[in-house]
Amino acid sequence: MNNVSQHLLSGALSGFASTIILQPFDLLKTRIQQPDHLRKLSHSPLSPQSTFIFRTARNIVQRDGFLGLWRGTSPSLLRNVPGVALYFTGLSQFRSFLATSPYFTPLRASSPSQSTSTLPKLTAQGNLLAGAFTRVTVGLLLNPFSVIKARYESSYYSYGSLPQAFIGLIRSGPSEIFRGAIASSLRDAPYAGIFVVFYEHIKTSLSSAMSAAPNSAVVAAVPFSLSTAVHSLSAASAGALATLATQPFDVLKTKMQVRSETKYRGLWSTVRAVWQQRGVAGFFDGSTLRMSRKIFSSAIGWAVYEGVLIAVRRPPRELD
Template sequence: MSNVGQQLASGALSGLATTVCLQPFDLLKTRMQQGGQGLSQPRPGSSLIANVTRNVIRNEGWRGLWGGTAPSLVRNVPGVAFYMTGVTQLRSLMARSPYFSVFRTTKRTTSGSVLPTLTSQGNLVAGAVTRVAVGFVLNPFSVLKARFESNLHHYTGLNQALASLIKSGPSELFRGFWASSLRDAPYAGLFLLSYEQIKYEMSRLFPSSSTLRSSVIHSLSAASAGAIATMATHPFDVIKTRIQVRPEDQYQSFVGTVRAILRERGVAGMFDGASLRMSRKVLSSAIGWAVYEGILILWTSSGKVALKSTSSKLL
């Protein structure tokens, strides 16, 4: 399998694992962020998260927590595959430039990473550009994902929902894209920058001597980077969700949506679902990047073993 093929397969498996395991976090976050009649007030002494969870289980059963898994898989499996492959390929290209490349032999050998090494500016650019590009291509599926997770839209199936969205035209297909970009560009840039820096520092403190230790370093680094990037960009996630799931006039524009959220919930509304998104991002980053880099390391190692075996036979 080619390098690109390995990266796509690794990214797809990463997206599959994180989506199936963590879908309840996404569903509850969307229900909290949607506002309006779809969100009842919590009981006295009860948290909003507990109230929303209780409502979902009461009305839809435990399986309801995995509502929207199908569109999430359609969005996230290719999305993660394209993003991780794209960012790896872009980093490889940028590493040829003296402005973005950096030579750190200890970084690759001690962390066990097989990914290209860039400067901080390079990681920011690579993460932001790739994330926005993938987000643009898959935005229609992001809209469907958010609507299936909310209880404000009722579709009979994924095909019917997609057909309805296409019939509505480009304005619906790319609904919320700008809010998504304002969230994704800084998130991806900050994440990649933090991930590589934390991974480098951790590998210096705890040199990797095995694949297991490398996976632990990658997981902890990704989890820490995910936490940093999530809190810096969460208000845009709330805005994006409102625009994509609410049909009312006040949610047709970015500025109008901000005003509506502040009027309804105040500044605190900009951080609705923050703890759920934080938990989801920390866990998905830890699982996703450990799976992605771990599979690439295994494939790279097996390729080297096969090459040595072939060479010894020829000799």
């Protein structure tokens, strides 16, 4: 299996695992972000958003059963499996390209024996550029899938089948096919850039700390288990930081993709609408769900991705 095929396979498995496990987070996040006003329930010890989350989940289960929380899984898989595969593959290839430039190559690279990663090492600027460019490119290519995914998860659309949804979207023209693309790019570019920078920094720091620990001999005996733990913790931490920084753009993207009113047709008009309806708090609707989803998906996704690459490239005896 060649290098590109390895990254495509690892990315596809990563996207599949995280989507199947975490689809309820995406569904509830979309339901939280779609209305103009967050419903407030009186006499509740929880915040209005937390109460709305629980109430929404309960209503879905009562109406559609427990599996109703996985509504939209099919379009999510169509979006995320190729999307994650293309992202990880493109990220690796672009990082390899940037690694040929002295400007993006760190002066001191960790030795192969101390590294828990199979990916090229870059400076912070290189990681920022690679993450942002790759994420935005893949996002633009797959934006029609993102629109269908968001509309499947919302309660404003009722599709009989995926083909029907795609035919309806295509007939609507380019303006609908690329609805929310600008907001998605404004969210994805800083998210991916910030994520890769922090992920690589945290991963390097953890690897160095563990290799310098008194029980490093024990750690060295289980390199595969260690690398999985390092990748999961690093990705979860980076995902939390990047999510918090880009949450407002996620709200704007969802509004633009699921609402049909004129005020949600453009980026700035959507900003004004959210500000007038909810103020600053409106730009952080669904932040708890997105934060939780990103932490878990990052931990699962990057652990699966790098774990599969390590498993494919190492002899079987090293994985014991």
